[in-house]
Amino acid sequence: MRLDKALLIAKKDWKDAFSSKAMLASLVLSFALTVAVSVLLTAALALGPDPGRYMTEEELTALRAVLPEASGMTVRQLSAYMVGVIIMPFLFMTMSLAATSILTADSFAGERERKTIEPLLAAPISDSELFLGKVLASFLPTLTSMYVSFGLTCLLINMLTVGLFGCLWFPPLKTVLMVCVLTPAYAFLGMCIVVLGSARASTVKDASNYAAILFFPLLAVFMGQVFGSLVVRTAHLLLAAIVLVALDFLFVRLARHAFSREALIVAR
Amino acid sequence: MNAVEARGLSKRFGPKLALKDVSFDVRKGEIMGLLGPNGAGKTTTVRILTGILRPDSGSATVMGHDVLEEPLEIRRCIGYLPETPCLYERLTVEENLAFYGRLYDVPEEELRRRIRDLLALVGLKDRAGEKVGALSKGLKQRVAIVRALVHDPPVLILDQPTSDLDPASAKDIRGLIKELNRSGKTVLICTHNLTEAEELCDRIAIINEGCVLAVGKPGELVKDLEGSHHSFEISSFGSISKYLKVIEGLGGVLEVKQVGEDRAVVVLEDRKAISAVVRELILKGCDVLEVRMLRPGLEEVYMRLVRGP
Numbered sequence: 001m002r003l004d005k006a007l008l009i010a011k012k013d014w015k016d017a018f019s020s021k022a023m024l025a026s027l028v029l030s031f032a033l034t035v036a037v038s039v040l041l042t043a044a045l046a047l048g049p050d051p052g053r054y055m056t057e058e059e060l061t062a063l064r065a066v067l068p069e070a071s072g073m074t075v076r077q078l079s080a081y082m083v084g085v086i087i088m089p090f091l092f093m094t095m096s097l098a099a100t101s102i103l104t105a106d107s108f109a110g111e112r113e114r115k116t117i118e119p120l121l122a123a124p125i126s127d128s129e130l131f132l133g134k135v136l137a138s139f140l141p142t143l144t145s146m147y148v149s150f151g152l153t154c155l156l157i158n159m160l161t162v163g164l165f166g167c168l169w170f171p172p173l174k175t176v177l178m179v180c181v182l183t184p185a186y187a188f189l190g191m192c193i194v195v196l197g198s199a200r201a202s203t204v205k206d207a208s209n210y211a212a213i214l215f216f217p218l219l220a221v222f223m224g225q226v227f228g229s230l231v232v233r234t235a236h237l238l239l240a241a242i243v244l245v246a247l248d249f250l251f252v253r254l255a256r257h258a259f260s261r262e263a264l265i266v267a268r
Numbered sequence: 269m270n271a272v273e274a275r276g277l278s279k280r281f282g283p284k285l286a287l288k289d290v291s292f293d294v295r296k297g298e299i300m301g302l303l304g305p306n307g308a309g310k311t312t313t314v315r316i317l318t319g320i321l322r323p324d325s326g327s328a329t330v331m332g333h334d335v336l337e338e339p340l341e342i343r344r345c346i347g348y349l350p351e352t353p354c355l356y357e358r359l360t361v362e363e364n365l366a367f368y369g370r371l372y373d374v375p376e377e378e379l380r381r382r383i384r385d386l387l388a389l390v391g392l393k394d395r396a397g398e399k400v401g402a403l404s405k406g407l408k409q410r411v412a413i414v415r416a417l418v419h420d421p422p423v424l425i426l427d428q429p430t431s432d433l434d435p436a437s438a439k440d441i442r443g444l445i446k447e448l449n450r451s452g453k454t455v456l457i458c459t460h461n462l463t464e465a466e467e468l469c470d471r472i473a474i475i476n477e478g479c480v481l482a483v484g485k486p487g488e489l490v491k492d493l494e495g496s497h498h499s500f501e502i503s504s505f506g507s508i509s510k511y512l513k514v515i516e517g518l519g520g521v522l523e524v525k526q527v528g529e530d531r532a533v534v535v536l537e538d539r540k541a542i543s544a545v546v547r548e549l550i551l552k553g554c555d556v557l558e559v560r561m562l563r564p565g566l567e568e569v570y571m572r573l574v575r576g577p
């Protein structure tokens with residue numbers, strides 16, 4: 001396996017995908033929006049009118065129940081904390097999932113749809129180098145944008161709320177686990193599913209839709225917390241990380257298997 | 269050693285047997301044509317040779333490397349032009365070519381020089397910076413040919429290089445192929461264009477429904493067909509109809525057809541019998557104007573093999 005060949009293919013894919021301004025804009029905008037929403041929401045709750053005014057006693061109790069680690073916090077602190085550990089990770093996860101699946105579909109199904117794959121298959125590279133190149137092409141831009149925007153979010157949130165909390169509190173461990181570990185693992189799973197889908201779908205649009213099924217578990221966990229019936233603890237997140245990484249290994253093998261020269265060229 | 273050797277290649281797509289026991293050689297330094305109608309199996313054959321498809325049975329070598337055992341080596345030996353140009357339309361001409369050059373490990377300096385020289389060779393000297401999507405079909409085909417040449421391979425496999433091109437561009441491309449052949453490249457070319465096969469190829473293999481029906485020099489294939497029958501066209505001043513019966517009765521005559529008021533085609537077992545036919549016609553009072561031997565062309569050979577007699 002020669003990493004330089006895989007990188008060559010990935011670079012070509014980036015040049016190709018991002019020569020479409022719409023593609024570049026949608027990647028940058030979706031993460032910019034995630035940062036903006038997270039920061040503005042936190043700012044509004046931490047610095048705006050007292051958030052306690054909008055919540056009933058029952059709602060506050062329910063919120064304290066799903067965030068047991070925040071028991072000693074004031075209403076204002078609790079509200080900002082809720083954005084940081086429930087809403088923001090959800091935004092990062094959905095955006096990363098969407099961005100990866102679009103890039104993956106463009107890289108895998110796109111070569112087929114645009115009929116550019118044949119000379120690449122006739123070039124002296126192994127199936128594994130080709131596969132790795134495509135995986136890097138699909139995954140690295142999302143991962144990079146995600147970490148950069150998360151760093152930016154941490155910086156801005158701390159700047160805005162250092163007064164409220166009296167210390168640099170962000171990100172708490174749960175957020176770190178969700179954004180830095182679970183988000184990449186989940187996006188990677190989405191990528192594998194789109195690769196598997198690309199072997200069946202002949203258009204980029206069809207292929208990118210395959211990852212949509214991964215959106216629903218995220219939504220379920222989010223709603224469960226918002227409606228106060230689901231308590232997510234650090235241990236749960238660690239367990240989820242282990243399961244996801246195992247799933248990633250399983251699915252990347254399946255995807256690698258579905259990705260053979262012959263399968264890429266033979267019409268269905 | 270031959271440049272390409274295919275032995276008993278078979279390939280099935282689901283229920284469809286696309287290749288049945290295909291064997292042929294391409295000798296070093298020649299232009300070999302795979303000639304056959306749509307769906308004959310030309311593309312399937314060359315995809316096996318480039319290691320894109322695996323044969324169900326049979327084997328093949330390119331420059332002595334086995335397609336199944338040494339796929340990377342054979343791919344390095346081949347410059348492949350697929351049926352469609354397969355270029356990245358959102359990238360420039362140069363970006364497309366540089367990407368492939370690097371995949372084939374061409375050193376950077378050498379690569380830049382080659383891209384420049386090859387683009388000049390195909391008349392695209394000033395277009396290196398243009399997006400491929402903005403080029404016409406014919407120009408894209410030229411860029412695709414340059415891509416096949418960028419690693420300076422000894423063997424070129426060209427799948428219908430001139431289909432979709434206007435006659436002048438097709439002629440240019442044929443000229444280019446001849447020039448590349450003269451500079452030492454072995455060429456395997458798929459085509460269903462008879463004129464192209466006749467003009468370009470040292471030898472051709474006629475393929476239909478996955479079977480190789482004949483292999484040889486275009487002239488030899490024609491001669492083989494000629495061996496079995498000889499046709500002459502006889503024209504006369506005035507109508508020839510009343511003499512048809514006379515000709516039919518003569519020895520060695522297989523068939524007589526009237527093809528116009530004053531013309532008939534006679535098919536003979538032996539061409540020497542034509543003298544007797546003409547002598548008899550003159551004796552019977554026919555004013556013979558012209559006797560012309562009808563030489564079958566590659567087209568007749570092809571039609572006969574592909575369609576049956």
Ligand SMILES: Nc1ncnc2c1ncn2[C@@H]1O[C@H](COP(=O)(O)OP(=O)(O)OP(=O)(O)O)[C@@H](O)[C@H]1O
Binds near residue numbers: 266267304307312351
């Ligand atoms: N990927 C595929 N899936 C199913 N059948 C295929 C596939 N590729 C080729 N075939 C079948 O195999 C046969 C040979 O096809 P092939 O493309 O090799 O023909 P060809 O000689 O290149 O034709 P053309 O001149 O039209 O390019 C055809 O009947 C075709 O339908």
Ligand SMILES: [Mg+2]
Binds near residue numbers: 310351427
């Ligand atoms: Mg074909």
